[in-house]
Amino acid sequence: MSSGYNGPPLLDLTIDNITPNTNLINAQCKDARLKYLMSRLVTHLHDFARETRLSTEEWMAALNFLVACGQISSDVRHEFILLSDILGLSLLVDSINHPKPPASTEGSVLGPFHTHDAPTMPNGGAMSTDPEGEPMLCVCTVKDTEGRPIRGVKIDIWETDSSGHYDVQHEGRDETGPSERCVMESDEQGVFWFKAIKPVSYPIPHDGPVGKLLDKLGRHCWRPAHLHFMFDKPGLDKLITALYLRGDPYETSDAVFGVKQSLIVDLDKVDKETASKYDAEEGHWLLRHEFVLVTEKETQDLRDRNAVEALEKLGLRMKLVDHLPVPELD
Amino acid sequence: MSSGYNGPPLLDLTIDNITPNTNLINAQCKDARLKYLMSRLVTHLHDFARETRLSTEEWMAALNFLVACGQISSDVRHEFILLSDILGLSLLVDSINHPKPPASTEGSVLGPFHTHDAPTMPNGGAMSTDPEGEPMLCVCTVKDTEGRPIRGVKIDIWETDSSGHYDVQHEGRDETGPSERCVMESDEQGVFWFKAIKPVSYPIPHDGPVGKLLDKLGRHCWRPAHLHFMFDKPGLDKLITALYLRGDPYETSDAVFGVKQSLIVDLDKVDKETASKYDAEEGHWLLRHEFVLVTEKETQDLRDRNAVEALEKLGLRMKLVDHLPVPELD
Numbered sequence: 001m002s003s004g005y006n007g008p009p010l011l012d013l014t015i016d017n018i019t020p021n022t023n024l025i026n027a028q029c030k031d032a033r034l035k036y037l038m039s040r041l042v043t044h045l046h047d048f049a050r051e052t053r054l055s056t057e058e059w060m061a062a063l064n065f066l067v068a069c070g071q072i073s074s075d076v077r078h079e080f081i082l083l084s085d086i087l088g089l090s091l092l093v094d095s096i097n098h099p100k101p102p103a104s105t106e107g108s109v110l111g112p113f114h115t116h117d118a119p120t121m122p123n124g125g126a127m128s129t130d131p132e133g134e135p136m137l138c139v140c141t142v143k144d145t146e147g148r149p150i151r152g153v154k155i156d157i158w159e160t161d162s163s164g165h166y167d168v169q170h171e172g173r174d175e176t177g178p179s180e181r182c183v184m185e186s187d188e189q190g191v192f193w194f195k196a197i198k199p200v201s202y203p204i205p206h207d208g209p210v211g212k213l214l215d216k217l218g219r220h221c222w223r224p225a226h227l228h229f230m231f232d233k234p235g236l237d238k239l240i241t242a243l244y245l246r247g248d249p250y251e252t253s254d255a256v257f258g259v260k261q262s263l264i265v266d267l268d269k270v271d272k273e274t275a276s277k278y279d280a281e282e283g284h285w286l287l288r289h290e291f292v293l294v295t296e297k298e299t300q301d302l303r304d305r306n307a308v309e310a311l312e313k314l315g316l317r318m319k320l321v322d323h324l325p326v327p328e329l330d
Numbered sequence: 331m332s333s334g335y336n337g338p339p340l341l342d343l344t345i346d347n348i349t350p351n352t353n354l355i356n357a358q359c360k361d362a363r364l365k366y367l368m369s370r371l372v373t374h375l376h377d378f379a380r381e382t383r384l385s386t387e388e389w390m391a392a393l394n395f396l397v398a399c400g401q402i403s404s405d406v407r408h409e410f411i412l413l414s415d416i417l418g419l420s421l422l423v424d425s426i427n428h429p430k431p432p433a434s435t436e437g438s439v440l441g442p443f444h445t446h447d448a449p450t451m452p453n454g455g456a457m458s459t460d461p462e463g464e465p466m467l468c469v470c471t472v473k474d475t476e477g478r479p480i481r482g483v484k485i486d487i488w489e490t491d492s493s494g495h496y497d498v499q500h501e502g503r504d505e506t507g508p509s510e511r512c513v514m515e516s517d518e519q520g521v522f523w524f525k526a527i528k529p530v531s532y533p534i535p536h537d538g539p540v541g542k543l544l545d546k547l548g549r550h551c552w553r554p555a556h557l558h559f560m561f562d563k564p565g566l567d568k569l570i571t572a573l574y575l576r577g578d579p580y581e582t583s584d585a586v587f588g589v590k591q592s593l594i595v596d597l598d599k600v601d602k603e604t605a606s607k608y609d610a611e612e613g614h615w616l617l618r619h620e621f622v623l624v625t626e627k628e629t630q631d632l633r634d635r636n637a638v639e640a641l642e643k644l645g646l647r648m649k650l651v652d653h654l655p656v657p658e659l660d
Binding site for chain 1: 337339340341342343344345348349351352355356358359360361364365366367368370371372374375376377378379380381382384385386388389393394396397398399400401403408409410411414417418419420421423424425426427428546547548549581582583584587589590591633637640641644646654655
């Protein structure tokens with residue numbers, strides 16, 4: 001053909017033949033993984049339209065919803081992460097990619113509010129400048145599955161202020177800079193300790209398309225009180241998690257499905273000895289927690305094993321290339 | 331519960347139980363149709379992630395791709411329509427919603443370039459001001475399936491200029507106003523005739539995320555030369571279609587799957603008699619076409635019948651409410 005086109009002849013496409021033909025033209029793709037992703041995406045998308053007999057008005061409403069999600073997004077707001085969160089996709093993708101051996105700390109959703117500009121803070125620093133917050137001393141350790149402390153782990157920590165807003169949700173954040181977030185490093189004993197405020201439950205941003213969707217679904221937009229953590233050290237599986245305060249009214253109805261029993265914690269109060277040891281005030285809230293990290297290798301092996309097992313169960317003949325499935329015969 | 335929440339307890343969600351739990355919490359939705367759409371959407375989305383073992387990096391790349399699609403969109407550019415077009419979804423949704431009885435004119439994709447500000451034009455008007463285009467006289471009729479002319483049909487017509495761009499793709503369109511588009515009305519004999527330019531093949535906008543995706547898939551971004559038509563009259567099924575010029579190098583590889591054999595036309599040349607009758611120049615291109623429209627009722631009945639049949643074949647127990655499927659027992 002004069003256009004140099006080598007795909008299938010695309011003519012007279014119908015409800016019944018559009019899917020194989022779209023997959024055939026996409027099969028020109030040289031990247032086996034992308035080809036597989038696209039073929040599953042197109043098949044699911046088309047099956048969805050066929051099963052629901054999707055109307056033209058619904059299709060247009062969906063496309064306009066997606067435009068609105070893109071347009072409300074910015075450097076500090078990612079409406080599609082939020083959408084993925086409330087649809088349970090974020091939790092699912094995290095579970096697939098970071099399976100945890102029984103002895104280790106479970107993961108939770110990243111959410112859309114992590115930033116890369118948090119200040120580095122030494123042990124004992126205060127991550128919050130909010131005078132309205134209830135002071136909370138946090139004393140944590142990072143260990144491996146054998147109970148040995150791990151030093152030199154970079155830990156990103158972030159939470160809302162006492163009004164339930166992350167710094168990036170406030171006007172003028174460019175001038176004031178980051179608040180209620182910091183980056184720490186575990187010491188020789190695997191310890192990191194800092195001063196924060198007691199987390200509060202808060203609504204996820206609901207002034208945009210995702211909030212409107214939750215409303216139409218009759219769902220509330222609240223997350224139970226929690227403190228975010230991200231652990232990073234070469235050789236260890238990056239752990240994205242959060243600790244949730246027991247007894248929160250949204251403990252079992254988190255809008256983004258993040259809560260796990262093992263991540264629910266009880267707060268204590270700072271006693272005299274602790275106050276003196278950590279330069280804190282007696283009677284302030286106290287959070288003590290031990291995080292258990294696994295190696296990248298352990299996680300990768302477990303993820304690969306789980307993938308092979310799950311794909312076999314689905315009856316798919318796949319092989320793993322760079323730890324990601326592609327069709328066996330292709 | 332103190333939050334007034336009546337859904338399922340959402341705790342310890344995993345790869346295996348996230349889907350039913352997301353569907354349970356969404357089942358609070360009072361709108362049966364939206365509830366059904368969401369449950370199929372969530373199931374497909376999650377199945378996609380499970381079948382592909384979607385990696386965190388792929389998930390993030392996809393979410394960023396969606397943000398980029400939203401952000402390049404504007405009043406005159408809808409990147410998600412374009413995405414839907416190149417994934418075959420637009421063609422599929424049109425086929426589901428506008429099934430055509432054998433005797434009638436088939437539909438084609440709307441595309442992202444229809445606007446609502448085209449000038450109304452009487453018979454004989456010129457829709458193009460492009461001096462570089464090859465003049466083409468178009469003489470068309472609108473009939474019903476019994477061959478009777480239909481008067482008073484509003485017809486939207488649009489095409490690119492000779493460089494393969496729609497007016498909205500040019501800078502300064504706010505000042506210059508619409509070009510290569512018009513709205514006409516069929517006369518007592520069902521006739522509408524106008525002066526256009528011979529359509530040229532052109533690339534769909536490929537400077538955005540959709541263009542990059544096509545590139546990664548090894549697909550070209552071309553559409554064969556065509557002229558868009560939209561027919562609208564109360565009581566008749568709205569017909570969105572296009573006529574394609576035979577012999578175009580992209581005739582069988584349209585990037586958006588729009589071509590149908592019955593919509594491929596041969597151009598003629600204006601002869602002396604035609605030139606005098608339509609105040610055109612002898613030797614210019616001539617397009618003659620008869621469009622056959624069906625009633626809204628006919629289309630609706632056919633769509634309902636097709637829906638019931640297809641859903642039965644899929645083994646789904648559904649009923650139609652306002653012509654849209656919802657589960658029978660709910």
